Each structure stands twice: as structure tokens, then as C-alpha cells.
Amino acid sequence: MTTKRISIIQQAVDVLDCFTGEDSNLSLADLNTMLEFPKSTIHRIVISLLDAGVLYYDQKTQQYSLGTKVLRWGGSLLNRLKIQDIVRSYLESFRNQTGETATLTVLVGLKRMYLAQVESNSEIRMSVELGKLLPLHAGANGKVILAFAEQRLFDQVISEQSLPSLTDTTITDKNQFREELQRIREDGFAVSLGERVYDSVSVAAPLFSISGELVGSIGLSGPVHRFTAEKAREWGPLISKTAKEISRTMVWIPGEHLHSS
Known part of the structure; x- marks a missing residue:
């Protein structure tokens, strides 16, 4: 060369x-x-x-x-780094207790990205595409990230952008969405009833670094015929508690990886 x-x-x-x-x-x-x-x-x-x-x-x-190409490269690399060591055991525990798919999502700019998952063992199950950028306004993981995000990010997504409909249950009215985010802050977790993917239910809680920086979320998702909204809400407090436990031991290095302190 x-x-x-x-x-x-x-x-x-x-x-x-x-x-x-x-x-x-x-x-x-x-x-x-x-x-x-x-x-x-x-x-x-x-x-x-x-x-x-x-x-x-x-x-x-x-x-x-x-661009998305770099994010996909990063997602591939991150998937092999210590983030797995920190979060995977928790995701496996959630999967084993609920029988549903457990996921880790991270905030990327004005989007979010699934970084890791432990899939349900059921024949009919939810499975996510790792490394794909997704909107913040639809789905439990996106909503809970946005609910606990800094004001600047909140304003950029809510005030400066539209909230496009992805399914019949996607919240597209901004006032209604603000009310939804306030409820999420009060509960400490978010629930989605097919807002991004039809016939699915998900629940998620925010994940922070040890320094208090919003990293993303951990969550559960499953088909609505088995993982109902009521079941999702029942698991919400435990997911929130577990996310706080993870946050106490995690350092977030943007663009690099997560590692235990």
C-alpha cells in the first residue's frame, strides 16, 4: 500500500x-x-x-x-465484548422465569438499537434484529429510553419530529405521548401493546451507567396470546429493580463497550 x-x-x-x-x-x-x-x-x-x-x-x-454501517459494525463488535458478560446472565434469568425473549437495547443518537437478546425457547416467540436502528416513540424499550432521556433528546424527538404510525396502536398524538411518558416515569417501566410489531407485548426498564448516564434499556417481549399486557405489567417492577442493580456496576463508554467497574 x-x-x-x-x-x-x-x-x-x-x-x-x-x-x-x-x-x-x-x-x-x-x-x-x-x-x-x-x-x-x-x-x-x-x-x-x-x-x-x-x-x-x-x-x-x-x-x-x-451512519448505519458504522453502527452495524459497532453492534457486531459489541455483541462479542464484555457487555454480554454483564447483562447476559440477567437476560437468561428473565427468559427462564418468563419463557419469553429478553433483550438489551442501547440509545444511538435519536434512535435505539437492539444489542443483545436471549430468545424464548417456545416455538412461537419474539425475535429481534440486532444492530438495526429503530424509532424511540414506538415500543416499550424506545418509550422508556425517551421517558428518562435528557431534555434535549426529548425535545428533538417530541417537538421537532413527527410520531409516525407503525401499527394501529402506535401513539402519534404528541400530547397523549407526553402523558404516556409521564406515566412511565412514575412507574419506572414501560409497556407496549403492539405499538411497533403487531400481536406483540413488551415491557422494559431504563438502564443507566454507574455515573448516571442513560445507556438504554432491558426488556421482555412475547406474542400477545401468551405474554399478555397484565403479565407484562406484573414483571415491570422486577425488571426495573434489576436494571438498577445492573446500573450500579456498569460503566458506559460511548462508541466502545460496556464493562464492569
Whole structure:
């Protein structure tokens, strides 16, 4: 590999590194300020990364963020790291006690992503796609994350975006949704009755790092004929209690991995 190619690759890595800081949404002007190579080079690299799906461009804010390809890479890596050691035993316990699928979800920008699951042993069961970005307004995991998120994230999702209907039971009215999130905060967990996937029921509780940063959620999901809303609510307090227990021992490093303290 030539020195020139190595230099270009390193510059592309430097561009991507800019998105691993506290602010993961950056404009071209931000990148020009943060990086020391020519603006024309930065622009060329950004366009290439955008075309490859490594970066995403928001027309409304005119800012860039990491694209779904990077998130899928990260999801694949995270799936093999210590997050499994921390959470898997809890997920297995939930699965064994309830007979339903237990999941770990993490917050990614204005979306969420399933990072791990322990599937039900039943022939008819819920199964999620790991690494896929999903909306925050539909489903127990998304709602509970949004309910306990910082005000800025809450405002971005609720005030600046629509709440598209995914099923007949998706909450699309913003006032009704705010009331739902308030109930979730009071209960400490969220329940969804087919809001994202038809004929499914889910329950989830928020997961924080040891420093209090919102990481995501843990939850249970199952087919409505077996895992009813009443059963989901019965498990809510235990899931909430367990999430707090996990949170007391977990350090969250955005973009890297979870590890025990």
C-alpha cells in the first residue's frame, strides 16, 4: 500500500474520530475547525464516507453523524465484548422465569438499537434484529429510553419530529405521548401493546451507567396470546429493580463497550 493511500485512510479515520466525542452531530464547519488538513480534503472524504453509508447527513440540521454501517459494525463488535458478560446472565434469568425473549437495547443518537437478546425457547416467540436502528416513540424499550432521556433528546424527538404510525396502536398524538411518558416515569417501566410489531407485548426498564448516564434499556417481549399486557405489567417492577442493580456496576463508554467497574 502506498504512503499516499495510507495518508488518505488515516485522514478518513481522523474524520470519523471527530464523531466519537461528546457532540456526535457535526457540520462541515465543525470538522474544518477540528481537523488540521485542507478543507477540500475534508469535504472530499466526507462525501466519500457519505456515499458509502459510513456517515449520515441530516438535511434539516445540515449536520453529519455516524451512519448505519458504522453502527452495524459497532453492534457486531459489541455483541462479542464484555457487555454480554454483564447483562447476559440477567437476560437468561428473565427468559427462564418468563419463557419469553429478553433483550438489551442501547440509545444511538435519536434512535435505539437492539444489542443483545436471549430468545424464548417456545416455538412461537419474539425475535429481534440486532444492530438495526429503530424509532424511540414506538415500543416499550424506545418509550422508556425517551421517558428518562435528557431534555434535549426529548425535545428533538417530541417537538421537532413527527410520531409516525407503525401499527394501529402506535401513539402519534404528541400530547397523549407526553402523558404516556409521564406515566412511565412514575412507574419506572414501560409497556407496549403492539405499538411497533403487531400481536406483540413488551415491557422494559431504563438502564443507566454507574455515573448516571442513560445507556438504554432491558426488556421482555412475547406474542400477545401468551405474554399478555397484565403479565407484562406484573414483571415491570422486577425488571426495573434489576436494571438498577445492573446500573450500579456498569460503566458506559460511548462508541466502545460496556464493562464492569
